[in-house]
Amino acid sequence: MKINYTLAASALGLFASMGAAAAEDCGRVTMAEMNWASAEMMANVDKIILEEGYGCDVELIPGATTTTFASMNEKGEPDVAGELWINAVRDPLMAAIGEGRLHAVNDGPITELGEGWWVTPKFAADHPELDTVEKLLARPDLFPYAEDASKGAFVGCPAGWGCQLVNANLYRAFGMEDKGWVLVDPGSAAGLDGSMAKAVERDENWFGYYWSPTAIIGKYGMKMLPFEAEFAGRENWDGCVALAEQDCADPKPTAWTVSEVNSVITDRFKEAGGPAVDYLGTRVFPGPIMNEMLVYMADNQAGGEDAAFEFLEKHQDIWTKWVPADVAEKIKSAL
Numbered sequence: 253m254k255i256n257y258t259l260a261a262s263a264l265g266l267f268a269s270m271g272a273a274a275a276e277d278c279g280r281v282t283m284a285e286m287n288w289a290s291a292e293m294m295a296n297v298d299k300i301i302l303e304e305g306y307g308c309d310v311e312l313i314p315g316a317t318t319t320t321f322a323s324m325n326e327k328g329e330p331d332v333a334g335e336l337w338i339n340a341v342r343d344p345l346m347a348a349i350g351e352g353r354l355h356a357v358n359d360g361p362i363t364e365l366g367e368g369w370w371v372t373p374k375f376a377a378d379h380p381e382l383d384t385v386e387k388l389l390a391r392p393d394l395f396p397y398a399e400d401a402s403k404g405a406f407v408g409c410p411a412g413w414g415c416q417l418v419n420a421n422l423y424r425a426f427g428m429e430d431k432g433w434v435l436v437d438p439g440s441a442a443g444l445d446g447s448m449a450k451a452v453e454r455d456e457n458w459f460g461y462y463w464s465p466t467a468i469i470g471k472y473g474m475k476m477l478p479f480e481a482e483f484a485g486r487e488n489w490d491g492c493v494a495l496a497e498q499d500c501a502d503p504k505p506t507a508w509t510v511s512e513v514n515s516v517i518t519d520r521f522k523e524a525g526g527p528a529v530d531y532l533g534t535r536v537f538p539g540p541i542m543n544e545m546l547v548y549m550a551d552n553q554a555g556g557e558d559a560a561f562e563f564l565e566k567h568q569d570i571w572t573k574w575v576p577a578d579v580a581e582k583i584k585s586a587l
Contacts, residue, residue, distance in 0.1 A: 278308035278528045281521065282330035284315030285556065289546050290362065290465045291315075291335035292556030293563065294537065298334055300560055301535075301571070304586040305579040306528045321345060324354060324518055331521035332532065335361060338512045345516070355522050357533040358515035364539025366511040367415065367463040368476045369406075370448075375457045376475040385426075386480045388459065392432035395459045404433045407447050407460025410440050414494070419461050421493045425503040436460075448472065463511075467550040470543025479507035527579075535574040541567060561587065 281302060285295040295312055302308040313330045320333050321341045325348045338345055348354040369385055375394075382388045392404020406428065408419035416437075423435045438444040444460070445468050451458035452472045462469060464476070483489070484506035492500040515532050522529055541563075549559045564571060565587055572580040 278302065278306050278526055279524060280309045280311070281332060281525070281528070282311050282313050283332040283334065284320045284330045285312040286315045286317070286320065286333070286335055289467065289549050289556075289559075290537075290542055293542075293545055293549065293559040294334045294361065296556040296560035297563055297571070298332070298532070298535075300564060300586070301531065301575065301579075301583055302528050305575055305583045306526075306531065308525075308528055317341065321516075324348075324516065328353070328518050328520055331518050331525075333516045334532070336514050336516045338514050338516075339509065342512075345514075353519055354516055355519065356514040356516050357522075357529060358535070359512070360536060361513060361515050362465060362537045362539055362542050365464050365513060365542075366476070366508070367461070368508045370458075370460065370462050370469070370474045370476050372448075372452050372456075372458050373473040373475055374452075374455055375459075383477070384480045385477045388477060389426060389428060389431055389433070395457050397434045397436070400434070402432070404431075405436050405459070406433050407436045407438055407444065407458065409461055410438055410444060415461060415463075417496055418493055420497060421495075421500050421503040422506070424497075425493070425505045448474070465539055465542040465546055467543070467546035470540070470547045471550070481505045481507050483507045483509060531575055535571070538570065541570065 283295055283298060285292055299310040299312060302310050315330065315333065317337055317340050320330065321336065321344070323329060324333060325344065336345075345354065345356075349356060371388070376383075379391075379394070382391060382394075388394075395404040395406070397403040397405040406419075406423065408423070409415040420435060423429070423433070428435070436447075438447050438460075444462070448458055448460070448462070448468060449472070450456070462474065464470075468474075484504045486509075488504045488506055489509050492503050493506065517525070517529065517532065525532075545559055545563055548554060548562055552558070554562070564583065568580075568584070571583075575583070
């Protein structure tokens with residue numbers, strides 16, 4: 253009996269040490285929980301998967317693009333920024349990657365994202381021939397401006413937003429005033445959303461700026477129009493289109509700059525994270541599914557954690573492909 257007890261105790265000790273080693277391989281991880289809905293959900297999905305599947309000890313830290321990047325670059329924390337929109341920090345990020353302080357482990361954690369000019373799904377179905385921005389610009393009559401029906405209404409960004417400058421300069425670059433368009437300031441985020449919602453719900457045409465992933469794009473199934481013009485280069489965009497009108501004398505017609513999102517980690521976590529790093533490089537949220545989850549968050553006033561559990565329970569066909577089968581089973585058992 254004593255021998256059996258000793259063997260059992262040894263086995264239990266071995267299993268315990270193996271479990272501790274597995275957890276220690278990943279250890280403590282600090283992760284940015286960015287202050288917008290898609291990133292909030294993503295951070296919570298990552299937290300659940302890393303803790304339940306890989307034995308990590310994850311702490312979520314409030315974040316935003318520039319402040320999170322600055323902290324990672326200067327202090328080495330947080331370890332992970334899952335949804336970092338890099339256009340705002342491109343040059344210093346590339347420098348940090350070149351010097352080995354930070355690493356981009358996933359250059360597309362969400363598909364079908366970006367900014368641009370959108371129409372309602374009904375308009376797209378009714379006018380399949382107007383399937384590019386340039387074709388649509390020839391038909392301002394289809395989008396009558398409330399204050400002057402002889403003009404077409406293009407809904408831009410509220411004053412003070414960075415996209416206000418971009419839309420105003422593209423409005424000039426494409427000669428939209430001469431074509432019969434009015435650039436409409438919606439006044440606020442609520443005004444922008446309200447103008448879109450009102451048009452969809454009344455079966456009216458709507459043409460304007462927005463971005464994805466967002467709840468309202470998912471809720472109404474809005475369609476982003478491609479530009480026939482190619483992207484006219486960073487000098488035109490960064491050196492003119494993205495600046496105030498007085499600093500952009502001659503904007504060139506251009507497609508919208510590509511919105512790039514990376515999952516970025518610190519060098520410390522790259523060395524210490526083990527298989528958890530591989531997971532972050534593998535997981536990709538399909539854009540339509542992300543928009544669906546943002547609609548769920550808006551309709552149910554759900555936070556990132558609730559949305560993460562909803563996603564993990566409802567979309568096992570997606571996330572189980574991001575992890576090995578044994579890891580997937582651990583996560584399923586924890587839901």
